[in-house]
Amino acid sequence: MPKLQVITLGCSKNTVDTEHLLYQVQDRYELVPEGEGGPVDVLLINTCGFIGDAKEESVNTILEAAKRKTEGQVGRLLVFGCLSQRYPQELPGLIPEVDGWFGAREQEPLIRALGCEPKPVEGRYLTGPAKPYAYLKISEGCDRRCSYCAIPFIRGAHRSVPMEKLVQEARSLAQRGVKELIIIAQDTTYYGLDLYGKRCLAQLLQRLSEVEGIEWLRIHYSYPASFPEDVLDQMASNPKVCRYMDIPLQHVADEVLQKMHRGVDGAWTRELIRRMREKVPGVALRTTLIVGHPGETEAHFRELVDFVKEARFQRMGAFTYSEEEGTYGEQHFKDSIRPSVKQKRLQELMEVQRGISLAYNKSRLGTVERVLVDGFSDDMLICRSEFESPEVDGEILVPIQALIRGGRSPQSFVGEFLTVRITGADEYDLQAEVI
Numbered sequence: 001m002p003k004l005q006v007i008t009l010g011c012s013k014n015t016v017d018t019e020h021l022l023y024q025v026q027d028r029y030e031l032v033p034e035g036e037g038g039p040v041d042v043l044l045i046n047t048c049g050f051i052g053d054a055k056e057e058s059v060n061t062i063l064e065a066a067k068r069k070t071e072g073q074v075g076r077l078l079v080f081g082c083l084s085q086r087y088p089q090e091l092p093g094l095i096p097e098v099d100g101w102f103g104a105r106e107q108e109p110l111i112r113a114l115g116c117e118p119k120p121v122e123g124r125y126l127t128g129p130a131k132p133y134a135y136l137k138i139s140e141g142c143d144r145r146c147s148y149c150a151i152p153f154i155r156g157a158h159r160s161v162p163m164e165k166l167v168q169e170a171r172s173l174a175q176r177g178v179k180e181l182i183i184i185a186q187d188t189t190y191y192g193l194d195l196y197g198k199r200c201l202a203q204l205l206q207r208l209s210e211v212e213g214i215e216w217l218r219i220h221y222s223y224p225a226s227f228p229e230d231v232l233d234q235m236a237s238n239p240k241v242c243r244y245m246d247i248p249l250q251h252v253a254d255e256v257l258q259k260m261h262r263g264v265d266g267a268w269t270r271e272l273i274r275r276m277r278e279k280v281p282g283v284a285l286r287t288t289l290i291v292g293h294p295g296e297t298e299a300h301f302r303e304l305v306d307f308v309k310e311a312r313f314q315r316m317g318a319f320t321y322s323e324e325e326g327t328y329g330e331q332h333f334k335d336s337i338r339p340s341v342k343q344k345r346l347q348e349l350m351e352v353q354r355g356i357s358l359a360y361n362k363s364r365l366g367t368v369e370r371v372l373v374d375g376f377s378d379d380m381l382i383c384r385s386e387f388e389s390p391e392v393d394g395e396i397l398v399p400i401q402a403l404i405r406g407g408r409s410p411q412s413f414v415g416e417f418l419t420v421r422i423t424g425a426d427e428y429d430l431q432a433e434v435i
Contacts (some may be wrong), residue, residue, distance in 0.1 A: 001028070001029055001030040002028075002029055002030065002041035002042065002075075003029065003030045003032050003039070003040040003041050003042070004025065004029035004030070004031055004032065004040065004041065004042045004043075004044065004114070005031070005032040005033075005034065005036070005040045005042070005043050005044070006018050006021075006022065006031075006034060006043075006044040006045075006046060006127075007034055007043070007044070007045045007046065007061060007065070008034065008046040008127070009045070009046060009047055009048045009054070009057060009058050009061060009081075010046070010047070010048025010050065010054060010058075010081070010082065011048065011050075012135040012182070012184055012220075012391070013135070013137055013184055013185075013186075014046050014048060014081060014082075015127065015135060016124075016135050016136075016137040016184070017046060017081070017104070017107070017137075018046050018127060019124040019125050019126060019127055020107070020122060020123070020124060021044075021107060021110065021111065022125035022127065023119075023122070023123040023124055023125045024107075024111045024116060024118060024119055025111060025114050025116045026125050027116075028114070028115060028116055029041075029042070029114075031125070033127070033128070034127065034128070038073075039072070039073045039074070039075075040073070040074055040075065041075040041076065042074075042075060042076045042077075042078065042114065043065055043068070043069075043074045043075075043076070043077050043078070044078050044079075044080065044110075045058070045061055045062055045065060045077075045078075045079045045080070045081075046080055046081040047061075047062070047079060047080070047081040047082055047083035047084060048081065048082050048083065049081070049082035049083035049084075049085065049086040049087070049150070049154060050082060050150060050151065050154075050324075051319075051322045051324065052322050052324075053322075055083060058081075058083045059083070059095075062077075062079055062095055062098065063095065065077055066095055066097035066098065069097050070097065076099045076100075077097060077098050077099050078098070078099055078100045078101075078102065078110065078113065078114075079091075079098050079100070079101050079102070080101070080102035080103070080104070080106065080107075080110050081102075081103075081104050082104050082154050082155070084101040084102060084103055084104075085103030085104040085105065085106075085154050085155075086150065086153075086154050086326075088101065088103060100113055104154060104155055105155070105156055122165070122169070123169075123172060124169065124172065124173065126173075126176065129375070130177065130414065130415075131178075131374060131375075131390075131414075132177065132178060132179045132180060132372055132373070132374060132414060132415035133178060133179065133180035133181070133182060133216075133372075133374070133390055134173050134178045134180075134181060134182070135181075135182045135184050136166060136169065136170060136173075136181045136182065136183055136184065136208075137161070137184050137185060138160065138161055138166055138183055138184070138185050138188060138191050138201075138204065139158055139159060139160045139161060139185040139186070139187075139188075139190065139191055140155060140156070140158075140159045140161075140185070140186070141155040141156040141157045141158045141159050141186060142155060142157075142158055142186035142187055142190075143157055143158040143190065144186075144187060144223065144261075144263075145261055145328065146250075146260055146261050146262060147259060147260050147261045147327060147328040147329040147332070147333070148260060148290070148293065148321065148322075148324065148327055148328075148329045149324075149327060150324045150326060150327055151186055153326060155186060158186070158187070158190055158193070158194060159194060160190075160191050160192055160193070160194050160195045160196075160200075162195060163192075163195075163200070163203070163204055163207060166204065166207075166208070167207050167208065167211065170208050170211045170214060171211050171212075173214075174211055174212060174213030174214050175213065177415055178213070178214070179213070179214065179215045179216065179372060179415055179417075180214070180215065180216035180217070180218060180372060181208060181214055181216070181217050181218070182218045182220055182389065182390070183201075183204075183205075183208075183217060183218065183219050183220060184220045184221055185221060186221065187221060187222070187223045188201055188219055188220065188221050188222050188223075189201055189222045189223050189226070189227055189228055189231070190223065191204060192204070199226075199228040201219075201228055201231050202228060202230035202231045202233065202234045205217055205219075205231065205234045205238065205241055206234060206238065209238050209240040209241065214240065215240060215372075215417070216240060216242050216372065216386060217238075217240055217241045217242065218242045218244055218386075218389055219231070219235075219241075219242075219244070219245055219246060220246040220389070221246060221248065222245060222246060222247040222248075223247075223248075224247060224249060224262070224264050224268070224269060224272055225262065225263035225264045225268075226263075227247075227272055229275065229279070232275070232276060232279040232280055233279070235279075235280045235283065236279055236280045242386035242387075243280055243282055243283045243284060243386055243387070244283065244284045244286070244386055244387055244388075244389065245276060245280075245283060245284070245285055245286070246286045246287075246315075246389065247285065247286070247287055248287055248288040249269055249287045249288070249289065250262060250288065250289055250290050251289060251290060251293065251296075251300075251304060252266045252269055252270075252303060252304055252307040253266060253296070253299075253300035253303045253304060254266050255295060255300065256293050256295060256296050256300050257269075259293065259294065259295050259329075259333065260290075260293060261328065266303070266307070270307075270310075270311075273285065273311055284314040284315065284386075284387040284388075285311075285313050285314055285315070286313065286314065286315035286316065286317075286389070286392070286393070287313050287315075287316055287317075288316070288317045288318065288319065289304065289308075289316065289317075289318045289319075289349065290318070290319055290320070290321050291304070291318060291319070291320055291321065291342055291345040291346050291349060292320045292321040292337045292341065292342030292345060292346075293321045293329075293337075294321070294329065294333035294334060294335055294336060294337065295333065296321075296337065301345050304349065305348065305349060305352060308349060308352050308353060308356070309352060309356075312356050312360070313353070313356065314357070314360050314387065315357070315389075315392070315393055316353045316356075316357075317392070318346055318349050318350055318353075319346070320339070320342040320343060320345075320346050321335065321337070321342065323335040354427050355427075357427045357428065358425070358426065358427040361394070361425035361426065361427065361428075361429075361430055362425045364422045364425065364430065365422050365423070365424075365425055366421065366422060367421070367422050368419060368420070368421050368435065369385045369396075369419075369420060369421075369422065369432070370385065370386070370417055370418070370419055370420075371383035371384060371385050371396050371398070371417065371418050371419075371420050371432070372384055372385075372415075372416075372417055373398075373413045373414050373415065373416050373417075373418060374390060374395075374414065375414055376400060376410040376411070376413065376414070379399060379400050379401060380397040380398060380399060380400060381397070381398040381399075381400055381403070381410065381413055381418075382395050382396075382397065383395065383396040383397070383398055383418065383420070383432070384396060394428040394429040394430065395429050395430070396420065396422070396429070396430045396431070396432050397429060397430070397431050397432070398418065398420055398431075398432050398433065398434060399433065400413075402433070402434065403434060418434050419434070419435055420432035420433060420434050420435065421433055421435050
């Protein structure tokens with residue numbers, strides 16, 4: 001069988017796209033894991049085109065693959081995903097070594113270019129080392145029009161995946177040992193509006209929680225405007241729904257939020273956080289913020305810093321504003337804030353958050369928590385509680401030596417739940433012992 005390898009760049013949504021694609025073509029090819037060297041007959045690159053750094057990484061990866069092709073290590077080189085969706089006219093002339101370019105919405109043409117016919121039933125070929133969690137993409141595209149964001153014209157309009165298909169996919173993942181589903185989309189709170197005429201994330205959570213073998217459900221990428229509060233009811237009452245919410249807020253100053261086209265103001269944002277913590281005691285909130293948006297004054301930034309101190313998010317990421325061609329912001333605003341000012345604001349904001357994260361982690365010392373074992377390294381099991389999401393949050397490290405009895409291997413613990421007591425904390429990771 002010819003050898004096929006995929007390099008996946010960007011977010012977890014791209015990972016799911018790759019896994020759906022590989023399911024369609026796995027019968028025709030020997031699938032070579034990403035990162036494994038040696039010649040391949042076909043190399044696919046799933047690109048990201050969201051912001052400048054991601055675009056640069058995608059282009060560099062394609063150029064490296066083109067060099068491998070000229071050296072005889074790659075037969076056909078095909079590129080798909082967000083970058084080629086965004087620049088379909090420009091890229092072919094710039095990198096002629098690529099044999100085919102396919103956009104993020106062109107999976108069927110890509111499947112046929114690989115010599116296969118699309119299967120009537122969708123499935124997943126799980127990539128990478130065996131993990132007890134998987135991402136479940138519940139919709140594609142976005143109807144929001146945030147002024148800084150290129151996603152709507154890359155991924156198109158919002159399209160929900162029918163609930164029955166998602167439940168079926170969850171069952172299939174559970175049968176392969178997946179214990180945790182991480183719910184993702186461009187905007188998870190919008191789920192169901194196009195298919196069912198209402199927001200149905202809460203109903204979907206209930207259906208997924210009934211799948212045998214699935215123990216945790218975690219929500220990412222929620223949008224604050226018109227937030228469906230029945231989701232909080234599920235989180236408070238359904239033991240399988242993690243008390244964890246990823247809700248990118250971006251800013252809190254009214255003038256900045258208005259320019260961002262976020263559809264909320266600072267008062268709404270503060271009240272939403274209050275209701276989340278009131279309805280779901282102990283909930284861990286993760287957010288992302290943007291500093292240096294056009295029009296952000298020093299006063300706006302000070303309000304943002306005060307907001308972070310007040311809200312005390314358990315998890316937070318922040319980015320400097322990146323002007324993206326084709327967006328409303330690029331067409332209507334001048335990116336006039338100096339890069340040095342943006343970077344200074346970013347550093348100050350993250351320094352505030354480091355103190356908050358450390359205080360939160362220290363507050364958990366002595367608590368007893370249920371954790372899921374994701375893997376192992378050296379003499380430690382790498383675990384997480386319901387308050388940590390994989391790949392973006394910290395880890396809970398548990399010494400292996402005290403657990404290995406009767407010749408049991410560290411690998412055998414992966415996918416198992418343990419009850420631990422938190423014994424140590426820094427600003428990112430925790431240490432624990434099994435009880």
